[in-house]
Amino acid sequence: MNSGASGSSSESLNESAGSAGEVALKKGPWTAAEDKVLVEYVERYGEGNWNAVRKKMGMLRCGKSCRLRWTNHLRPNLKKGSFTPEEEQLILELHSQLGNKWARMAAQLPGRTDNEIKNFWNTRIKRKLRDGLPLYPHGQKPRQTPPMQTPLPQQHSQAFKNQFFLPQYQTAIPLFHNPFQTGFHGATPIFDQIPCTTLQHQSSPLPIPPPRHKRYRDPTAFSISIASAPASEYPTMMSPHGILPNAPLSFNLSSLQMEMGAAPSPSSFSMANPELPSSQLQFSRIMKMAESSSNPDPRMGHGGLLYPDRMLLGDMMEEAHSWANMNLPQNKCSNTYSKSETNRLASDLVSPSGMKYEVSTSPGIDSSHEDLGKPADCHVSTPDANCGRSLNVSTVGCASGAQGDNNDNLGLDMHDIAALFPGTPTAELGVLSWENLPEIC
DNA sequence: AAGAAGTGCAACCGCGTATAT
DNA sequence: CATATACGCGGTTGCACTTCT
Structure with missing residues (x-):
């Protein structure tokens, strides 16, 4: 990580940091102060146009990072903490049907983010693979056949x-x-x-x-x-x-x-x-x-x-x-x-x-x-x-x-x-x- | 107690795509 | 139509913390 940010996306972290004379954008963990600024921005301007956070609030983060921070940590009604057994079961079922469609799975789990689910799954799958256990319980099968x-x-x-x-x-x-x-x-x-x-x-x-x-x-x-x-x-x-x-x-x-x-x-x-x-x-x-x-x-x-x-x-x-x-x-x-x-x-x-x-x-x-x-x-x-x-x-x-x-x-x-x-x-x-x-x- | 290994999570990257100019 | 900008998703990585030896 932090290996130079060579992405082609306009939202890549080097989008402005690479330009001479511009202040390098901050990376890494967010501070409480930054969170506060981001929340204030959303309250004032609403979600979206994340690059404007930098312009309007002086935030030294790229828009992409702001969006991610808001989506995964700051937005209201986020559920923190471990997944409940019910949620875990739902994830299993969803994954058996959807595959790695984390965003879609997240839509089924109020307060949970795709990143959370993804992390949960990846750690779980590692454990399962290591232990030689089946990924899907109860005979669930991964998605494999088209509907038609x-x-x-x-x-x-x-x-x-x-x-x-x-x-x-x-x-x-x-x-x-x-x-x-x-x-x-x-x-x-x-x-x-x-x-x-x-x-x-x-x-x-x-x-x-x-x-x-x-x-x-x-x-x-x-x-x-x-x-x-x-x-x-x-x-x-x-x-x-x-x-x-x-x-x-x-x-x-x-x-x-x-x-x-x-x-x-x-x-x-x-x-x-x-x-x-x-x-x-x-x-x-x-x-x-x-x-x-x-x-x-x-x-x-x-x-x-x-x-x-x-x-x-x-x-x-x-x-x-x-x-x-x-x-x-x-x-x-x-x-x-x-x-x-x-x-x-x-x-x-x-x-x-x-x-x-x-x-x-x-x-x-x-x-x-x-x-x-x-x-x-x-x-x-x-x-x-x-x-x-x-x-x-x-x-x-x-x-x-x-x-x-x-x-x-x-x-x-x-x-x-x-x-x-x-x-x-x-x-x-x-x-x-x-x-x-x-x-x- | 200390280092190694494992784990969980936050954040970043690359890419595809939508939209604006 | 081309280009720039913005958004969102899935994959990956880095790091702090925990557990193991």
């Missing part, structure tokens, strides 16, 4: 893939029962018809922590909103014969594919801050847009969140990709969009009573990122492969233009949609009325 047997697209980097391998989903939980599917091999489905309360922890008692995010401009800017039509409209788009029963609305990053049918069985779901690939594609939430509290249709749920928080969008995407490949080989739609166009995608299907499907992504989405691989073609299709109809997607003025700098949102051309439904009036351009939709097939 379906191979990931090769263009995805390992880091990208890793985002998806949340152990909670490593076991094949049938999260989604699609009546269309005849052979859903491998891919972890998304939606399910079971209540969320039993869904989230089916395979593991451990809730997956909301993955930590690097900065992004506006956490609320990313959203996918899905709501189902109310029961009164339900039959018009989902006949008793099940024309579009439980069809998912799904996404695939590599093709940005949406499969749009009737509402998924869950009337809504929520996904808070799923960790997304390094493409900056960060969806903060799938929020419920509307609910039907008096919905008599049990398939519609009770307005609760039917999708487990924190499930990775990547899982959804991979799921959608697999599902689409298996189920929609021939009847996919149609329009293909450029990367720039699909950088922002938004579509609304609004019912007369205001219920709507809304899909929106943030201005930060970058589908051209290498992690995403392929050019982001966009397809919207009906999920019923036997139906023989397809929806075209075209750019229309969408409501989400306010999000930012780019207004070339994608939406559904309602002419095209209406054309799918013979006899459907096309007067309501820009708004697809569920009431105008006859059964598709």
Whole structure:
């Protein structure tokens, strides 16, 4: 340590000490006086912008060191002392599932830091190895298998893939029962018809922590909103014969594919801050847009969140990709969009009573990122492969233009949609009325 | 009692990535 | 688009303290 600080990072300790004429930054243990200054800084200016501590408070520490000191020792609600047996057990379980994801583990242990957990584990593992004991008690196995047997697209980097391998989903939980599917091999489905309360922890008692995010401009800017039509409209788009029963609305990053049918069985779901690939594609939430509290249709749920928080969008995407490949080989739609166009995608299907499907992504989405691989073609299709109809997607003025700098949102051309439904009036351009939709097939 | 070895923890480093300019 | 800056994570190191011989 202290071997010269030759790091390339701008936050490396030599960032200014190396410059002639500048005061060398202090290293090593923190003093109480320094702690006091740092606490004062946070009280005055808040967390973040750690390099400003030096500028504003005259601190002779680099920003990185300040952040570390605050995070690991000074911030409120830190729990000091030895780990309790419960915490130790939790760490074991988490490690068996997450591997060396200390920050994620720390998110599950209030008051504990990643550094603490890491140190605990490293000392423990040393002891275990020395003693020839198994690392995981009770037959726990380290994480090893991806949640889906379906191979990931090769263009995805390992880091990208890793985002998806949340152990909670490593076991094949049938999260989604699609009546269309005849052979859903491998891919972890998304939606399910079971209540969320039993869904989230089916395979593991451990809730997956909301993955930590690097900065992004506006956490609320990313959203996918899905709501189902109310029961009164339900039959018009989902006949008793099940024309579009439980069809998912799904996404695939590599093709940005949406499969749009009737509402998924869950009337809504929520996904808070799923960790997304390094493409900056960060969806903060799938929020419920509307609910039907008096919905008599049990398939519609009770307005609760039917999708487990924190499930990775990547899982959804991979799921959608697999599902689409298996189920929609021939009847996919149609329009293909450029990367720039699909950088922002938004579509609304609004019912007369205001219920709507809304899909929106943030201005930060970058589908051209290498992690995403392929050019982001966009397809919207009906999920019923036997139906023989397809929806075209075209750019229309969408409501989400306010999000930012780019207004070339994608939406559904309602002419095209209406054309799918013979006899459907096309007067309501820009708004697809569920009431105008006859059964598709 | 003293030195060696082991342990635990704080802090640092390197790197990847996000954001600002 | 390139570059600079900032943030966060995981790995590593140094050192004080404890235990062992």
